[in-house]
Amino acid sequence: MSAKAFSVKSVVRPNILTLKPYRCARDDFSEGILLDANENAYGPALNPSSEAAAASSGLDIHRYPDPHQHDLKNLIAQFRGLIGPEHFFLGVGSDEVIDMVFRVFCVPGKDAILITPPTYGMYSVCAQINDVQVHEATLTLDGKFQLNINEIEKQIEAHPNIKIIFLCSPGNPTGSALTHESIRRVLTLPNYKGIVAVDEAYVDFIDASKEGSTSTWVKEYPNLIVMQTMSKSFGLAGVRLGVAITTPDIAFYMNSTKAPYNIASTTSRIAQEAFQPKALEILRNHIVVMTKERTRLLEAFKSISGLGRVLGTNDANFILVEVLNKEGKPCNERAFNIYQDMAKRQGLVVRFRGKEIGCEGCLRITIGTPEENDVVLKRLTEQLSRLL
Ligand SMILES: Cc1ncc(COP(=O)(O)O)c(C=O)c1O
Incomplete structure (x- = not known):
């Protein structure tokens, strides 16, 4: 789809378009005597050695974490060849990112998604939780598990209420990266006005000789959301950090919809350490x-x-x-x-x-x-x- 044909406002749910996001004093002020958020001024109720460990690593765990996480977003941006935090939404694992895509775009009981089985099970689970229908365009079953573009087109035509196409590359459980050419074809389907979400949970494991991440394409395609996670290549599944890389417009709506302090300060700290050169x-x-x-x-x-x-x-x-x-x-x-x-x-x-x-x-x-x-x-x- 061309940038002209896509209008983010026409795909975001009406209630999210008019949402007044929760605002906190910490959005504007984060230094001084902080008596704005009903935190516990006496500090964490932990045994002294645990408290000392947290304090020595510079973590103020009795304070709410940064709601915006610009430092962490900048580090991820640099790693993925992008500039600026405005392309990002961070979630509690990419499972929260997936759920957020539903909550921003799909009207319960009305809208639908398209998945390409065999694929990651959470797309359908989230669809059910959000009362969203699921349509399917099976991957090629020739052992390579690639997109069947004709079938995707058929489904799009048969179900105009499809708001999101979930692609998984490399796929789970297939282990197959989708060709870039096929992903571009889905992004530019002439009769499709919705979002394409490319789940790249395993992208860092693709051999360097092959095609890799599509994350920098967000500068080119207005309807693309690339989802990544620190649970796999970074070995930080317990930290729970998922990433959506997208256009500033789409990131704006995802960030407006999230809970204000969804990323824990401990998570942010460890994730930031993971981007240091060593x-x-x-x-x-x-x-x-x-x-x-x-x-x-x-x-x-x-x-x-x-x-x-x-x-x-x-x-x-x-x-x-x-x-x-x-x-x-x-x-x-x-x-x-x-x-x-x-x-x-x-x-x-x-x-x-x-x-x-x-x-x-x-x-x-x-x-x-x-x-x-x-x-x-x-x-x-x-x-x-x-x-x-
Ligand atoms: C394709 C895919 N996407 C997302 C996830 C969820 O990752 P996270 O741990 O970031 O929630 C997984 C987990 O196995 C996965 O296989």
């Missing part, structure tokens, strides 16, 4: 090791009899692999039994994904440490050598 070096090293381990597992899976094809293009930190029956066909029953037995008896938990379309008989296995991956290979070999 930390980024560790991030890159982790990705190098993970990539090597991914290649090692892919190679080793070839010689485990009873495993079938590895599906997708392996652009994330997991592998989606088929478990076969004795006829050599992908088999949900066997995959599920192995999943259960490994988890219950052997303390090895992977994910059974066989119920997802195009994933018959599949286990999704996260790439662990080299030692953990050795255990995966050993257990899978043992499990699959048992007679059926």
Whole structure:
């Protein structure tokens, strides 16, 4: 869609368009004797060593956190090749970012979204919570899991109330990055006037020789929201920080809708530390090791009899692999039994994904440490050598 054809005001929910966001004194003043927010002036009720630990790291945890998080947004902007905090909304994990997209754009009981299965389950869960219909355009089931543009167009024409198209690249559970060309085609569909949300939770795991993030495209496409997270490549799932990168217009509505202090000061502090040069070096090293381990597992899976094809293009930190029956066909029953037995008896938990379309008989296995991956290979070999 051209910048001219898209009007953000025509897709934002009417009640959000007229929303007067919550304002606090801290929006304007953050220094001095702060008696504006009914915080506890006596400090945190913690044992002295925990309090000292927080204080020594410069955290005022008895104060509400910064509602705007400009410093953190600037660091992310720099890392992603963007300028300025106005392109960002930060959420409690990208799960809050996903929910925020619904709350800003979809009128409950009226609007719809389009997803491209097999895909991340939270889009449908959030749709149900927000009373929003879900339409589907299945990915290609040729093992590559790419967008079926004709089907997307058909769905858009059949359901003019579709407000958001969720694309997941690299996909979960597919592990396949979508081609940039196909994402551009969705962004410029002539008959579509809604939002395209590209979930890039796993983007940093894509091989450098391939196409990477679309985050800088937000300067080009007025209807694009790129969603990222610090839970995966940054190894900070417990910190809960998700990121929406989008146009300043869309970011404005997302920020107006959020709870004022949604990002904890501890979260912000750790996230900011993760963008320091030394930390980024560790991030890159982790990705190098993970990539090597991914290649090692892919190679080793070839010689485990009873495993079938590895599906997708392996652009994330997991592998989606088929478990076969004795006829050599992908088999949900066997995959599920192995999943259960490994988890219950052997303390090895992977994910059974066989119920997802195009994933018959599949286990999704996260790439662990080299030692953990050795255990995966050993257990899978043992499990699959048992007679059926
Ligand atoms: C594709 C995708 N998006 C988003 C998320 C949620 O991430 P977060 O931990 O930031 O909420 C996940 C988590 O597994 C995911 O796979």
